[in-house]
């Protein structure tokens with residue numbers, strides 16, 4: 001079963017008279033439970049594609065379907081609700097709400113979903129333990145290392161059992177050891193909880209962790225290979 | 230459910246403590262000033278009215294219809310004693326007195342002026358007005374006095390007289406006859422109202438009635454209620470009584486507002502100019518809030534982008550921001566109102582000294598020490614206005630966030 005389906009997605013940015021074609025017709029299917037790397041050099045369109053799949057940005061043409069929901073003509077509020085239920089995001093940096101503790105950051109998503117307080121606390125603690133942050137519940141983002149912050153971000157992204165987690169260069173700001181540990185943790189979550197991960201990268205080490213590698217170049221799919229990590 | 234929202238709002242309020250403190254101080258200061266100023270205004274009006282009323286006007290007067298405008302000596306209250314009995318029966322009436330007035334020429338050895346000669350009942354007058362207490366030289370009139378007079382201070386100066394000197398009065402009696410007499414100056418008074426002290430002399434009422442052929446009639450029955458608030462009730466009661474007894478009596482009841490339109494006008498002008506100042510004050514505070522929130526929102530675009538990416542609807546984000554602004558303004562309003570009440574209360578007890586008061590106010594005999602007066606209105610009006618205007622101001626930056634697209638917000642860093 002395909003959890004994400006992109007059909008001929010295009011996107012062109014306009015800045016004054018300048019036009020930049022970011023995506024030139026991308027079609028892509030991703031199966032449930034996948035651990036997919038979107039790889040390509042900087043400027044190739046990875047971020048644009050992830051944003052469109054996540055409903056943060058709209059495609060100029062083509063179609064995007066996430067777990068049966070067609071995103072193409074949704075309003076901002078509908079997209080927000082879809083993101084809330086189906087999609088988790090992990091960005092390169094500044095993922096967390098600075099005034100909330102690690103635990104509260106994770107709780108916040110469940111708060112939006114209306115999960116009762118008790119259950120919210122239990123689930124937030126459990127997931128933080130799962131990503132290796134036991135004992136750090138009450139730390140504010142500023143009191144956590146970069147790697148720990150990204151772990152909180154992953155915990156927050158997967159805590160509400162989304163259909164997919166989109167991670168845009170999640171290791172780009174981490175040293176290679178911390179980056180590898182984060183990816184290994186993501187891999188464990190992918191297997192244990194069968195959450196689908198799509199992450200972008202231009203780092204060879206990160207690509208090696210993926211079980212499917214999709215290569216983008218100049219806004220077009222260049223290669224697509226299944227691999228054994 | 231709301232607890233994380235509240236925590237978040239409260240912590241965000243304190244992310245930039247200095248900016249927040251400045252804004253809270255601005256709001257608090259505005260509230261403090263408004264509570265004090267409004268209490269001050271309301272308190273000083275009451276003081277002004279009460280002291281003006283006691284110089285000579287009284288809270289209420291019963292006169293013949295048309296007398297106030299024409300001052301015609303023939304427009305009289307025929308049976309003052311009957312009205313006196315009616316007033317005795319009203320519990321809210323504190324005291325009352327009778328007066329008669331006539332314009333006359335008054336001459337000393339050296340000079341002549343046109344003045345208002347007032348016939349007073351010395352004992353009743355002493356209880357009703359401050360006249361007996363405002364004597365500067367000589368002595369006050371007594372019950373048996375006849376051809377003796379009290380003279381206003383500025384008039385005495387103009388006439389170049391001192392107590393013991395003689396004055397010639399020349400006017401017209403009620404019946405059209407010539408009214409002429411010689412009186413001896415017994416005392417000189419300074420009411421505090423220059424106009425009054427420049428143009429009035431007082432003689433005993435029985436003597437006035439004799440000289441001006443008034444019979445038993447008077448021109449004014451002057452009434453003081455127990456408090457200012459009693460005035461409308463007393464007015465109603467007297468009017469009703471007069472009407473039911475004799476619909477054709479030709480008498481009217483005038484309250485202090487009708488008797489002193491100048492005072493009412495002065496109060497209104499003071500109130501309006503106050504409101505203009507308050508409005509400007511609140512606008513300045515509103516701009517400081519607008520600035521704070523616009524800055525905060527510009528700085529936090531990236532954060533809003535992340536929050537929206539997580540699935541927060543634009544409406545929810547607006548609510549979060551309004552929660553922040555409300556937390557901030559409510560703290561400011563609470564502190565300011567509390568401080569305003571305390572400061573005002575202090576001066577309400579101890580009084581506030583004003584030496585350089587405006588001439589307009591002094592003209593109405595305002596005392597040097599004024600007591601602001603706290604009331605529900607003076608406490609609530611200012612802070613409520615601040616709440617409404619700052620609330621509306623905070624709405625604009627919060628609603629601007631609706632236009633923010635998450636992808637743009639995240640891209641900017």
Ligand SMILES: Nc1ncnc2c1ncn2[C@@H]1O[C@H](COP(=O)(O)OP(=O)(O)O)[C@@H](O)[C@H]1O
Nearest residue numbers: 013015020022041042043044045046047048049
């Ligand atoms: N907001 C934007 N305005 C204009 N051009 C943009 C914008 N965002 C991305 N681009 C351009 O689109 C192309 C693809 O960008 P992006 O998707 O960010 O690539 P990647 O994430 O692979 O580095 C690049 O050439 C980039 O310069």
Ligand SMILES: [Mg+2]
Nearest residue numbers: 046047048168
């Ligand atoms: Mg990118």
